[in-house]
Amino acid sequence: MTLPATIYARFSNQEQAQGNSKTRQLTLCRDMVARHGWEGSTDRELIDEGLSAYSGANRASGALLYRFEQQAEAGRYRNGHVLVVENLDRISRQGYDAILPFLQKLTASGVTVATVDGDRVYPAYERVTMTSVIEAVVKSELSREESEKKSRRLKAAQNKRVSEAQANAGRHISNTATVPAWIDTKRISKTSERPAYAMSLNEGRVAVLREIFQLTIDGYGTPAIAKMLNGRGEPVWSHLNQRSNNGWTVGYLTKIVVNRAVMGEYHPMNRPRSGPATSKDITVLNHFPQAIDPVTFAKAQAARQGRKGTSGAWQITHNNLFSGIAKCKSCGGRMKQEVVVRKGGNRRNGKNPDAVYQSKQDISYLKCHNALNRVWDEENDRVRCENRNWVRYEKLEKAVVEFAAGWLALNRQSAPTAAIAEVEVQIAEARRFLEDKQKQADNAAVSFTRTSSATMERLMLQLEVEVVDQQREIDALEKRLMAARTTGPSPDLLNEIEHQKRALDSEDDEERNRARVAMKQTLRGIITSMECCTSRDTMIVLGDRAMGLVFNQEGELVQSVVLQETIYGPHGEVDWHPDFPDADYTMAA
Incomplete structure (x- = not known):
């Protein structure tokens, strides 16, 4: 009878996935299967990626070897089965007291264990011989000792790099050429000495880096930034002659914007042979040359935080100024913009259905996403929202923007000089x-x-x-x-807002996009809440619950109410006004 064979391969860290470890193990094991006439199948090739045999992670719950071991103990393979591995250290590097019980358990359960190394076969239901015991002990102990040495060397190298970085803080010297992509390195040590590199900013890449941060602060999301950089053919950064063929991606841009190395900080990480990297809770300031100042970095993180919930098409088109702001009054779900007619498209006359004319503008509506898509509320066993009333977008946008300009004129804050x-x-x-x-x-x-x-x-x-x-x-x-x-002088915010208003519908794509991104940031800064009602009215609260507004379907302001009559200054001044910052105010208790 031809015995079915299961191949087991393993490597300790994800970096090995980029090399040939997996391919080598599979090739050698497949050759052994064919050589012995066993029945191989790709469905029976188990690969534990990034799991260490030194720590025993590959035999812990969740690992494929663990599942095979449990199945063997349950009697699944009593009719004969072969487990093929490259060598015993793929199973365990914890010494003889771990590998021998494993061999005995599997063979007693009807599994034949085979290793490519030495073409060794441990037959099912047969006693493991003394020679095999000695061989297993020697091989597993040598593997364990090698792993311990490697682990000690790795930890020592990591700790040495940290201590050297702390000693060289401010000198911008690295002992490795692996540095952030916007930094150039030049070897300053002799070839006979341990490597030492002087780090300096790559001005071309730093210019792009600062542009990415400024666009983030201005309100652009990573999808829009990626589209912009790829659209103009901005070269993707390469490192050590390794270049991506995918262009600028959202994932890469996100990593850049949240990377504190742009401020010169070095955050050493623990990189175990299995499992995710973890922080050493050490910060080395001024290790790298600083490309982004802390204020710019903080503003970018605040902008990213403020855009949560606004991902999607708006990040590319910038059409909906209320994306992430407007909510359904009935269910609290997001209001989605749907275009009914594009500018220049055919539209029927409501009074004369047979007459068709070209629309002079886009015509779109805000609709409750939950109601539009009939999202089901499983807990209550019903449709989550019945608000199927549409709110005309263009009229509402114009009305809200006009009111926002006036609001900012009366409630402006001094902008940083x-x-x-x-x-x-x-x-x-x-x-x-x-x-x-x-x-x-x-x-x-x-x-x-x-x-x-x-x-x-x-x-x-x-x-x-x-x-x-x-x-x-x-x-x-x-x-x-x-x-x-x-x-400091208070800037004329009216001029800036008026420029944004004029450019919202500009024929120039870049000018229009920039204006809409800027206006959306402006609105997010002053709109506390925005709810679309079943009556097609829209309720808006401005400032820190300072004023409430109601706009109807035609974009007309039908109601306004002062919610908080007392205006507080930046330091608790009661009834504070930005035009008279030095007046004698009463301080809030």
């Missing part, structure tokens, strides 16, 4: 360094408590002094910032 922006950057930088110093001081205090070391005591006291000095510097900078905001 160049001097204010500079101080904000200095404060952000100082706070980052203060946070790092405080962590060092806390660690030193813990070490001193545990060891009573005089050296750790001196380090702890020195760091405490540096923390106090850094905080004094921040206090001084914040006073400068307050003074700059008091005396």
Whole structure:
């Protein structure tokens, strides 16, 4: 009888998936199956990717080898089956006390175990011979020792890189050429010495990097940014002569925008042979040359956070200014924009159904996504929403934008001048360094408590002094910032809003897109809530619940009410007005 064979392959980390480890193991095992006349099948090829035999992860719940082992114990293979592996360390690298019980369990359960290495076969239902025992012990112990050595070398190399990065902070020196894509490296050590590279910014790529961050702050999502970069043929960054053929992707742009290395920070990671990488909870400031300042980075993260729930077609077309803002009054679901007629398309006259004319503008409606798609509420066993009334989009957009311009004229805040922006950057930088110093001081205090070391005591006291000095510097900078905001000129926001309004329907695609993105950011900043009702009215709350508005289907303002009569200033001033920042105000309790 021809015995069916199952091939088992394994590799420890995902980087090996890019190499030939899997291909090599499968090829060797398939050859052995054919050589012995067993019955192979691709359906019986088990591959545990990124699971370590040293830690035993490949024999833990969830691994394919674990499932095979459980099936064997349950008696599934008692009629004969062969498990083929490249060598025993693919099964376990935890030593003889792990590999021998495994062999005994499988063979006793009717499974023949075969290894390509040495063309060794451990037959089912046969006692494992002393020679096989010795061979298994020697091989598994050698594998375990090699794994331990490799693990120690890897940890030592990682720790050494961290300590060297901490020692070289501010010098922009790396011991590896693997650095972020916007950084160039030049070897400064001799070929006979350990590698050392001087890092510098690649100005061309940094210009693109800063553009990506600015577009993010301006309201563009990663799909729109990717489309923009690919559309103009912006070369995709390559690293170590490895270049992507997929162009700029949403995933890559997202990784760039959230990567704190743009500010020069190095965050070492634990990279185990199996499982995901985890942080070492160490931050090395000023390791890389800084390409993006902390204020710009923080603004980009805030912009990304503010756009949650607005993904989809708007990220590309920028048509719907209320994407992620407008909700259904009945169910709280999102209002989706659907175009009925495009500009220039044929439209029938309501009074004379036989007459057809060309529309002079797009005609679209906001519709409840849940009602439109008949989304089912399983908990209540009914349609989630019955609000099938449509809200005319173009008229509502025009009315809301017009009112927003007036609202901002009366409630404008002083915008940052160049001097204010500079101080904000200095404060952000100082706070980052203060946070790092405080962590060092806390660690030193813990070490001193545990060891009573005089050296750790001196380090702890020195760091405490540096923390106090850094905080004094921040206090001084914040006073400068307050003074700059008091005396800084208030910009004419009306001109900016009017420019956005004029360009919303521009024939120039780029100008129109930029204006609509900017206006959407403006509206998100002042609209607290926006609900479309079954009556086709739209209820809007502006500011911090300062004013409520109701627009009808024709875009007419039918009701407005002041919800909060008291206006508070940036420091708690009662009835504060931005045109008179130095007036004598009563402070809120």
